[in-house]
Amino acid sequence: MNLPLGRADFDLIAAWVQPGERVLDLGCGDGSLLRRLIDERGAKGYGVELEDAEVLAAIANGINVIQGNLEQGLAGFDDQTFNHVVLSRTLQTVRHTERILGEMLRVGREAVVSFPNFAYWKNRMAVMSGRMPVSEDLPYEWFDTPNLRFFTILDFESLCAKMGLVIRERQVLDDAGRAVTEEHNFLGSLAVYRLGR
């Protein structure tokens, strides 16, 4: 996915990865996050990416990129192979939401998920003024967005509860990448979760 790389969530994810851990980045794009996890955290990284141009860029980046379609699940990856399975700013583009979350926790011990919060106050303002929101974390126009699912922090947590996923940690950022400590669903532009079973 050719998303602009506000790196604030990358900082959080990098801090969660310990040296030598195995990380699978789903929708890894050109492999920027993995490159960072490998170089800074000594992680062993793999990425999955669908788009030809991104796969090419990831190969040029020296990434273990595997071309494939997340919508078809993670068949071929063995159970509990990874310490972390990352889905960074991509969940909203996936049609089979529950399946991918389930697959992430099948192949990994922990799922790391970040997504744009549709209930961020600026997004609410945009809709109130009659327009679909376009922002740092929702950077597309309605007619060219790869996003299929529009959901909020509350929506996501209710799905986690329904699926029996345990929220181990949650970090919420505003559109300048600053940590949000209250009224998350109103003040947060991007949410980053660590999930387990």
Place this chain on the structure above:
Amino acid sequence: MTTSFSRGVGLVSARVAHFDQPLPLRSGSVLPAYDLVYETYGRLNADASNAILVCHALSGHHHVAGHTDPDNIDKTLGWWDNIVGPGRPLDTERFFIVGVNNLGGCHGSTGPKSINLATGKPWGSDFPMVAVVDWVHAQARLADHLGIRQWAAVMGGSLGGMQAMRWAITFPERVRHAIVIAAAPNLTAENIAFNDVARQAILTDPDFHGGHYYAHGSHPWRGLRLARMLGHITYLAEDQMAEKFGRKRRPEAGSYGFDVEFEIESYLHYQGDKFAGYFDANTYLLMTRALDYFDPARVAGGDLAAALAVARAKFLVVAFSSDWRFSPERSREIVNALVHNGQDVAYAEIESEHGHDSFLMDDPHYHAVVDAYMKRIAT
């Protein structure tokens, strides 16, 4: 990302290396002495760290790139010329590239056409059965001969990709990168079935004479032609055939007979005739059998990950969407095994309409992928 790949390597000529040290084969036989014919492109650097071995597939040979006749450049270009040369993905400004004709071949290396010194006659069907691992052992001796302790990469498509995989398993310390294109961890029953029909066409040709047709001054031309026609169908994709030939008729069509009526028939006959005119039937038998036998996971009880675990090479695996003979799913088996082991692997599935033959095509994205990977290889 696409580079302009203009110049080739120019005029090339083959060399022959002779080996007197007997080569024990997988089948239990021993080849007492043998020749390997090979070509090289580019320059081996001072510490011999920039060498790439390009392994050929079923009908390939040592002449990978460049031309052999300045008056007939197009007709004498190597079989993978489009990927080798200055500025091309296998950049001869950086790498020293080696192509070798495998044992059992018919392009100059010791094979069924060669004279068996024990009898003074061509080996014919007495030539021992060769396996992929035997080729790899022979190639290793060529590497020794050329002063190459470790390949920067071993690369190949189809049966050539199987050799790259085998290299990484058999000589882990001698391969830094394995580039496995349009290959599979082993053949499916369907694949073996196609090979069997191809072999039966040769074996039942009255001109086969039990494989000793050289002595009869004959060649099982009809059988080899049929084998190639069948093989050719399986290397193409249905959509591509439909688009290229469809139900198009030849000008002479309409005779209500069994002569060539459809363009696809004409094409296949041409391909079969051409191939049977220069290839050796015994070599075809040996090469298809080596394909059938290839199964590195067998000794590990079918566990491919266990078989690949010894490999120290980083892998690039490439498959093509329309390749039904060596489908992307088969390449994914290799990838999955490597990921299971925590080994380094990149995998690209190239959208292509050319079926199994895609690996030989000059597709910009495919070549850009290989180019991007090669640029990461230190020399």
